[in-house]
Amino acid sequence: MSGYTIALDQGTTSSRAIIFDGKLSPVAVAQREFPQIYPRPGWVEHDPEEIWASCVAVISEVLARAGLHAGDIAALGITNQRETGIVWNRRTGRAVHNAIVWQDRRTAPDCARRVAAGEEPALREKTGLLLDSYFTATKYAWLLENDPGIRAAAQAGELAFGTVDTFLIWRLTGGEVFATDATNASRTLLYDIARGDWDEDCLAAFGIARDWLPQVRDSAGDFGRVRDDLFGGGIPIRGVAGDQQAATVGQACFTPGMAKVTYGTGAFALVNIGTTPAPSQNRLLTTVAYQIAGVRHYALEGAIFVAGAAVQWLRDGLGIVASAQETQTLAERADPDQAVYLVPAFVGLGAPWWDSQARATLSGMTRGTGRAEIARAALESVSHQTADLLAAMTADIAAANIPDAGGDGSVLRVDGGMVANDWLLQNLADILARPVDRPRVAETTALGAAYLAGLAADLYPQPAEFARSWSRERRFTPTMADARRAEKRAGWEDALRRTLTPPAP
Numbered sequence: 001m002s003g004y005t006i007a008l009d010q011g012t013t014s015s016r017a018i019i020f021d022g023k024l025s026p027v028a029v030a031q032r033e034f035p036q037i038y039p040r041p042g043w044v045e046h047d048p049e050e051i052w053a054s055c056v057a058v059i060s061e062v063l064a065r066a067g068l069h070a071g072d073i074a075a076l077g078i079t080n081q082r083e084t085g086i087v088w089n090r091r092t093g094r095a096v097h098n099a100i101v102w103q104d105r106r107t108a109p110d111c112a113r114r115v116a117a118g119e120e121p122a123l124r125e126k127t128g129l130l131l132d133s134y135f136t137a138t139k140y141a142w143l144l145e146n147d148p149g150i151r152a153a154a155q156a157g158e159l160a161f162g163t164v165d166t167f168l169i170w171r172l173t174g175g176e177v178f179a180t181d182a183t184n185a186s187r188t189l190l191y192d193i194a195r196g197d198w199d200e201d202c203l204a205a206f207g208i209a210r211d212w213l214p215q216v217r218d219s220a221g222d223f224g225r226v227r228d229d230l231f232g233g234g235i236p237i238r239g240v241a242g243d244q245q246a247a248t249v250g251q252a253c254f255t256p257g258m259a260k261v262t263y264g265t266g267a268f269a270l271v272n273i274g275t276t277p278a279p280s281q282n283r284l285l286t287t288v289a290y291q292i293a294g295v296r297h298y299a300l301e302g303a304i305f306v307a308g309a310a311v312q313w314l315r316d317g318l319g320i321v322a323s324a325q326e327t328q329t330l331a332e333r334a335d336p337d338q339a340v341y342l343v344p345a346f347v348g349l350g351a352p353w354w355d356s357q358a359r360a361t362l363s364g365m366t367r368g369t370g371r372a373e374i375a376r377a378a379l380e381s382v383s384h385q386t387a388d389l390l391a392a393m394t395a396d397i398a399a400a401n402i403p404d405a406g407g408d409g410s411v412l413r414v415d416g417g418m419v420a421n422d423w424l425l426q427n428l429a430d431i432l433a434r435p436v437d438r439p440r441v442a443e444t445t446a447l448g449a450a451y452l453a454g455l456a457a458d459l460y461p462q463p464a465e466f467a468r469s470w471s472r473e474r475r476f477t478p479t480m481a482d483a484r485r486a487e488k489r490a491g492w493e494d495a496l497r498r499t500l501t502p503p504a505p
C-alpha cells in the first residue's frame with residue numbers, strides 16, 4: 001500500500017479529482033464540467049451517464065498528471081452534490097430517468113399540499129429537515145407517481161434508489177456495493193438522524209420500500225473496491241460524505257460550536273453541535289456532520305441561496321465587471337459615504353427568512369452611484385446574509401446549551417471560490433465582529449473526503465491530531481468601529497425589511 005489518496009468531488013456543475021499525499025498536501029487536480037438539463041422552468045436534471053463519464057475521466061486524468069498508478073492509491077474518498085436522486089436498474093446499472101437535481105422545484109406543489117395537510121412536524125422531528133422539494137424523497141415520490149413503468153419495476157424489486165454517492169459506489173464497484181454514508185442519508189427525508197436508520201413512517205409517507213434503499217455506513221468506512229479494469233487496478237473506497245459535510249471535516253470543525261461557511265454560487269454554513277441532534281428554533285436544518293467509528297456527530301445548517309451568484313450577475317447580467325476578481329478593486333475604491341444595498345433575493349431568501357416570494361432590491365442609490373458602489377453592495381450582501389444566519393445559529397446553540405466554542409468572539413472558518421476575495425473576507429470579519437480564517441488548503445471539500453478515506457485506511461491520523469495540523473493561510477481580524485458596524489447593519493435591516501414579502505393583512 002502506498003501513501004496517496006484520491007478525493008472525487010462530484011459537484012453540481014463539475015466533477016473534480018484531487019490526489020493528496022501522505023501529509024494531506026494536494027499533488028494534482030483534474031476537473032470536467034458536464035451539461036445542466038432544464039426540461040421546464042424550475043426543473044433541473046443531470047444525465048447520470050454524463051456524471052459517470054466525467055468521474056471516470058477525472059480520476060484517469062489526475063492519476064496521469066501525478067504520474068501515479070491505481071496501486072499507489074491507498075484509498076478513494078467520494079464527496080458529492082447532496083439530495084440529488086438517481087434511480088437505476090439493478091441488473092444493467094443503467095438509470096431509468098435523469099437525475100433530479102437538488103435545485104429542481106418540480107415537487108414544490110406536492111410539498112405545499114403535504115405541509116397544508118400537517119405532514120411536516122413528524123418528518124421534521126425524525127429527519128431534522130423541512131418538507132421542501134430540496135430533499136430527495138420528494139423526488140423519488142415524483143418518479144413513482146409520474147412514471148408507471150418506474151413504479152412497477154420498483155415494486156418488482158428491480159430498481160435501486162440512491163443519492164449521487166451511492167450511484168457512483170455502485171458503478172465503481174461493478175454493482176457489488178449498494179451503500180451510502182450517514183451524511184448523505186440525512187438529506188433524504190427518510191432517515192431518522194437520532195436512531196441512524198431509515199424510518200418506517202417517513203418511508204410510508206413517500207411510498208418507498210426500505211429494500212429499494214442502500215445500506216447506511218460510517219463516513220470513514222468500507223465501501224468496497226473499484227473494479228480492476230477501470231483504472232488498471234483496484235482502489236479501496238474508504239470515505240464518503242456530502243460536500244458540505246466534507247468541507248466541515250476538511251475545516252476540522254470537530255468541536256461543538258465550531259463553524260464553517262463555504263462560499264460558492266450559494267453559501268452553506270454548518271456549525272458542529274456534538275453527538276445530540278438538537279432541533280432548531282429558527283428553521284435551520286439539523287443534519288449529520290459525519291459518522292466515524294459508529295458515532296454520529298451533528299450540525300445545524302443554513303443556506304444562503306445567492307452568494308457568488310450575485311458576483312456572476314454583475315459579470316454576466318449587468319456586465320459591470322469583466323471578472324469576479326474585479327469586484328475587489330472596485331469595492332476598495334467605492335465611496336464610503338454612499339449607503340447602497342443589494343438584497344440579492346433573485347430566487348427568494350433562504351435561512352433564516354425562508355421567503356420564496358421575495359425578489360431582489362438595489363436601494364440607496366444617488367446620481368453619483370456607479371459600478372464600484374454596486375459591486376461593494378454585492379459583496380457586502382454576502383457578509384450581511386452570513387451575519388443574519390449566524391445570529392440564528394447562535395440563538396439555537398444557546399437554546400440547546402452547546403458550549404460556545406464558535407459563538408461571538410471566536411473564529412469562523414471559510415472556504416469556496418469566493419474566499420479568494422480579500423476585501424470580502426475583511427468585510428465579513430468587520431460585519432460579524434469576529435475573526436475569519438482562510439485555510440492553507442483551499443480545496444476543503446476534497447480535503448475532507450480524502451481525510452475520511454485516509455482515516456479509514458490508517459494512513460491519516462485521528463481527528464484530534466488532524467485538527468492540530470489544520471493550518472490557516474490568513475486570519476482577517478475585525479477593525480471596523482462599533483458605531484460604523486451598527487450603522488451598516490441598520491442600513492441592511494432596513495433594505496431587508498423592504499425586500500421581504502409583507503405578511504398577509
Ligand SMILES: Nc1ncnc2c1ncn2[C@@H]1O[C@H](COP(=O)(O)OP(=O)(O)O)[C@@H](O)[C@H]1O
Nearest residue numbers: 264265308309311312324325416417418420421
Ligand atoms: N475573487 C472573487 N471575488 C468574488 N467572487 C468570486 C471570486 N472568485 C470566484 N468568485 C465567485 O465564486 C463562485 C465560484 O465558486 P465555487 O466554489 O467554484 O462555486 P460552486 O462550487 O458553487 O460552483 C462564483 O459564483 C464566482 O462568481
Ligand SMILES: O=P(O)(O)OC[C@H](O)CO
Nearest residue numbers: 011012081082102243244
Ligand atoms: O455541488 P455544490 O457545491 O453546488 O453543492 C451542492 C449542495 O450539496 C446542495 O445541497
